[in-house]
Amino acid sequence: MKKTLGYLKPYGGTVALGLVLKFAGAVAELFLPLLLEYIIDDVAQNNALDYDKKINMVVILGCAMLGCAIVALAGNIIANRLTVKSSGNMTHDLRYDLFARTSYLNSRQVDEFGVPSLISRLTSDSYYVNQMVARTLRLGVRAPILILGGIVLAFSRDAVLACVLLGCVPLVGLIIFIITKRSVPLYFGVQKKQDEMVRRTQENVTGVRVIRALSKSAYECEKFDGTVKDLAAQEFRANKLMSLSNPLATLVLNLGLVVLIAVGAVRGNSPGIVLAFLQYFVIILNAMIALSKIFVVISRGSASSSRIESVLAADVSEHTGEYPADDSGCKLRFKGVNFSYNGVENNVRDFDFGIRPGQTLGIIGATGSGKSTLVNLLMRFYDVNSGQVFIDGKDVREYPLEELRKKFGAAFQNDFLMAASVRENVDYGRGLDDEAIIRALEDAQASEFVNGLEGGISFNLAQKAANLSGGQKQRLLIARALAGKPEIIVLDDSSSALDYATDAKLRKALAEGYPDSTKVIIAQRISSIKSADLIIVLDDGEIIGAGTHEELKETCGEYALIYATQMGGE
Numbered sequence: 001m002k003k004t005l006g007y008l009k010p011y012g013g014t015v016a017l018g019l020v021l022k023f024a025g026a027v028a029e030l031f032l033p034l035l036l037e038y039i040i041d042d043v044a045q046n047n048a049l050d051y052d053k054k055i056n057m058v059v060i061l062g063c064a065m066l067g068c069a070i071v072a073l074a075g076n077i078i079a080n081r082l083t084v085k086s087s088g089n090m091t092h093d094l095r096y097d098l099f100a101r102t103s104y105l106n107s108r109q110v111d112e113f114g115v116p117s118l119i120s121r122l123t124s125d126s127y128y129v130n131q132m133v134a135r136t137l138r139l140g141v142r143a144p145i146l147i148l149g150g151i152v153l154a155f156s157r158d159a160v161l162a163c164v165l166l167g168c169v170p171l172v173g174l175i176i177f178i179i180t181k182r183s184v185p186l187y188f189g190v191q192k193k194q195d196e197m198v199r200r201t202q203e204n205v206t207g208v209r210v211i212r213a214l215s216k217s218a219y220e221c222e223k224f225d226g227t228v229k230d231l232a233a234q235e236f237r238a239n240k241l242m243s244l245s246n247p248l249a250t251l252v253l254n255l256g257l258v259v260l261i262a263v264g265a266v267r268g269n270s271p272g273i274v275l276a277f278l279q280y281f282v283i284i285l286n287a288m289i290a291l292s293k294i295f296v297v298i299s300r301g302s303a304s305s306s307r308i309e310s311v312l313a314a315d316v317s318e319h320t321g322e323y324p325a326d327d328s329g330c331k332l333r334f335k336g337v338n339f340s341y342n343g344v345e346n347n348v349r350d351f352d353f354g355i356r357p358g359q360t361l362g363i364i365g366a367t368g369s370g371k372s373t374l375v376n377l378l379m380r381f382y383d384v385n386s387g388q389v390f391i392d393g394k395d396v397r398e399y400p401l402e403e404l405r406k407k408f409g410a411a412f413q414n415d416f417l418m419a420a421s422v423r424e425n426v427d428y429g430r431g432l433d434d435e436a437i438i439r440a441l442e443d444a445q446a447s448e449f450v451n452g453l454e455g456g457i458s459f460n461l462a463q464k465a466a467n468l469s470g471g472q473k474q475r476l477l478i479a480r481a482l483a484g485k486p487e488i489i490v491l492d493d494s495s496s497a498l499d500y501a502t503d504a505k506l507r508k509a510l511a512e513g514y515p516d517s518t519k520v521i522i523a524q525r526i527s528s529i530k531s532a533d534l535i536i537v538l539d540d541g542e543i544i545g546a547g548t549h550e551e552l553k554e555t556c557g558e559y560a561l562i563y564a565t566q567m568g569g570e
Contacts, residue, residue: 025075041272116199132301330354362529365538409486
């Protein structure tokens with residue numbers, strides 16, 4: 001939690017001012033019982049004073065009590081406002097750094113944390129940390145001052161009655177300590193259940209069309225209901241344990257209150273001092289209850305803080321090194337590449353091929369054959385387990401990531417479009433002029449439908465581009481990939497929703513408009529890659545065929561079968 005609380009440091013001045021005001025308000029509140037005792041014992045029951053003098057002193061002391069009450073009220077209100085401000089600013093900074101760190105996690109780290117868990121840490125966990133800091137600053141300073149100050153002032157008035165007070169405090173503290181210690185693991189479990197709920201929600205929102213198409217809404221609702229019930233049960237166990245703190249603390253302090261009255265009656269203490277001690281008991285009782293509430297939010301906040309800090313502590317530094325160069329003259333080269341996602345069984349084996357600058361690489365194969373994995377290794381979303389991947393004769397692990405990724409213009413299979421204008425989606429923060437954007441739209445065969453939209457490239461897309469068809473989305477994604485005139489164009493099954501005529505126009509535009517760019521085209525249909533300079537056929541992570549279209553028809557049975565099925569070849 002140390003790293004998380006470090007985000008309060010820039011707002012130390014605001015926090016310090018709030019603590020000073022809290023201290024002043026708490027001290028002012030502690031003087032109220034003393035003033036009340038003085039009014040009862042030293043003024044009201046003082047027969048040496050005449051009636052008018054008693055009235056004047058009661059008014060003066062009453063005004064003093066009113067002043068203390070105003071100081072306590074104003075100090076708490078202003079301090080609470082400062083607390084909200086500082087905790088809010090701290091949470092803003094924490095969320096920003098958490099989002100930034102999440103954005104720079106490599107793909108393997110994202111797999112380890114899990115996307116639902118990362119979403120949960122950025123939302124609910126950061127909220128619980130905010131609540132922990134805000135409530136601790138609001139009550140965590142005031143409550144100890146009231147407890148300690150109340151005990152000190154009580155001892156200054158009557159040591160015997162003060163011992164009754166003092167005897168209650170350790171018992172309440174022990175109760176809170178034991179309950180808090182046992183609750184932290186339960187709140188870790190709550191956060192894990194929340195991750196599961198977020199995952200279920202994400203899956204259902206993403207796959208809503210499939211769910212409706214298969215009439216499985218009731219089935220998914222039932223599964224979600226089970227997840228929510230598990231979360232509710234875990235929260236109930238944690239909250240049931242924490243809910244014991246308030247009643248037990250109240251019980252101990254109320255028993256102490258009974259003992260206090262009994263001791264005061266036996267010892268014959270004055271009404272004023274007994275009443276003052278009753279007020280101190282009330283003050284300390286409320287402070288201890290507030291302290292127990294703080295430990296509730298600290299229990300939950302510390303669990304959330306640990307989860308957040310595990311992400312912030314993740315190593316996102318670039319790991320580059322020196323590796324043997326490739327002198328084959330290829331723009332892209334895979335040399336003896338093996339890779340495994342789980343570190344147990346290789347997902348790709350013995351990848352070995354290369355293409356020269358300006359050439360086109362076509363990749364085809366069944367689902368799960370390793371097509372997208374090849375792109376992941378090429379763009380260094382993952383590092384190879386063995387072998388090397390080269391760009392311009394240099395191992396990709398020698399490039400700084402920003403320099404490496406700038407070489408690519410990519411449209412992936414499961415890419416996204418923002419709820420923004422067509423211009424913003426194609427540009428994507430690169431500062432491209434409208435001429436480059438319009439040219440990319442034309443090459444991607446998207447200009448015809450974009451020009452028909454209200455406002456053209458200024459037309460605003462709905463969330464997830466729900467106001468466009470599948471083919472229109474794909475063409476915008478391809479336009480984004482082409483807009484920066486990249487060295488390497490990667491199209492990962494990004495033309496599957498295009499009709500054959502549009503697909504043919506796209507291939508022609510790529511050949512004529514981007515002759516110097518090296519293309520990597522992953523496709524399920526042969527028509528999209530038949531003109532490629534090199535086509536590789538993948539099956540279960542292995543290259544089972546490599547060559548041109550004509551060569552593969554003769555040498556690769558799998559390719560010939562696909563060709564016969566799709567194109568009517570013999």
